[in-house]
Amino acid sequence: MDYKTALKQIQKGQYAPIYVCYGSESYLVQQLIEQLTDRLIEPDQRAFGVMKYDLTETPIDAVIEEAETLPFMVPRKLVIASNALFLTGAKESAKVEHKVDKLAEYVKSPADFSIIILTIDAEKLDERKKIVKALKEANALIPCLMLSADELGHWVHQEAEKAGFSFAPGVAEQLILYTGTSLQALTKEIEKCARYIGRGGTLVASDLDQLVTRSIEQNIFILIESIVQLQLEQAFTMLSELLRRREEPIKIVALIARQFRIMYQVKDLMQQGYSQQQIAGQIGLHPYAVKIAAGQAGRFEAKRLAQILQQLADLDFQMKSGRIDKVLGLEMFLLRLVA
Missing domain, CATH: 1.10.8.60 (Helicase, Ruva Protein; domain 3)
Structure with missing residues (x-):
């Protein structure tokens, strides 16, 4: 089941007996948990109606036992268990032994007074495992992945x-x-x-x-966007702002190099026929960042991007060895870049 469908069903009052939320976008996971909590458990009943476990410390069979125990003073309860790493291909700590057959049995015959939510901070589950297949057949898997x-x-x-x-x-x-x-x-x-x-x-x-208070990474992003758009005055204003905040010039150079390296990678992969979504997965970036980098890279030939990266490496060496004034070196780099 996709995330939007799960959320719509919850908003209509249609609840599944078990949800397995996986993916790197923790905000979406938290939103789904909050929706279920708000709709099922009154605020003054949450001490009895919401049970939370960490599966790195508690075995899954204990969580199932909790779900099968009649609720006390509430009509229904939520049983939330984080770090269900036994559903992935990751190596597990020997600290806790999970009897996944108990979960498989529960999926076939869940309690009608409990809802289990399992969460995993992982991009994918190990679909070779029988328990993952069983959860998939039960339509319990909810991917909470980065938005395009x-x-x-x-x-x-x-x-x-x-x-x-x-x-x-x-x-x-x-x-x-x-x-x-x-x-x-x-x-x-x-x-x-x-x-x-x-x-x-x-x-x-x-x-x-x-x-909005911007981080240095966001300011570098805007600095490079100004350079790409040939807005020299804006680029120097942004550089002055960074220096006014006492940002280290060598750090600024490193972050500029990082962004140009991303642009080079994106351009190279796009020329090989990769989509922006595929590139995001390949280099570990958010799809939106890839979209922006692709737009920026479109203003440069691949050869020119390689030259800029070499210039940045040379500038970094000159700064660290004291062969050039750091601020002057940055300003000269920007002037050459725009020229």
Whole structure:
């Protein structure tokens, strides 16, 4: 079952006896747990109605036993167990022995007064295992994976709409560029924007500049975007801002090199016929970051990107060996790059 379907069913009051949430997007996992908790357990009953376990410390058979025990003072209960690594191909610690046959038996005949939620921070499960096959047949597997670039943009607009405001054209994309792709971080920034602009308002770029505190990584991203767009004045303004914050020039060079290395990898893989989604998995980046890097890389030939990487390596050596003033070296690099 996909995540959206599971969420829609929960919102309609249709609950599965067991959910297995896996994937790297922990925010989605937490959202699903919160939806189930809010709909099934009254706030004053959660001490009796919500049971939490860590499967690195508790065997799965103990979790099943809890699910099969009649609830006390509540009509239904949630049994939440994290770190179900026995469903993946990862090596498990010998500290806990899991009797997965108990889980397999439970899947066939679950208790009608309990809902089990198993969570795993892993991109995929080991589908060769019988228990994973059984859970898949029971439609219990819920992938909570990183959103695609288009899905992320849509999600940001949707969350703003829920909060009662809208973004001016291009500002939602600017928010992602400033904040990064973490849904948790984006949620906090959207809440901040909603309080600032008020219900029915429209957030513009200048508002965003005042509201969002950018990390050095995001500032480097914007610096390179300015370079790619040949906006020399903006690029030097961003560099001055980084230096004003006492960011180490050698660190700035390393982060610029990292972004150009990503651009080179993305360009190379795209020329080999990989899709942006495939590239994201190949180099371990969020699809949105790949989309931005692909756009930036489109302004350079592969040979030119290789030359820039070599120039950055030379600049790094000159800075560390004291052969050039660090700030002057950075400024000269930007001038050559734009030229």
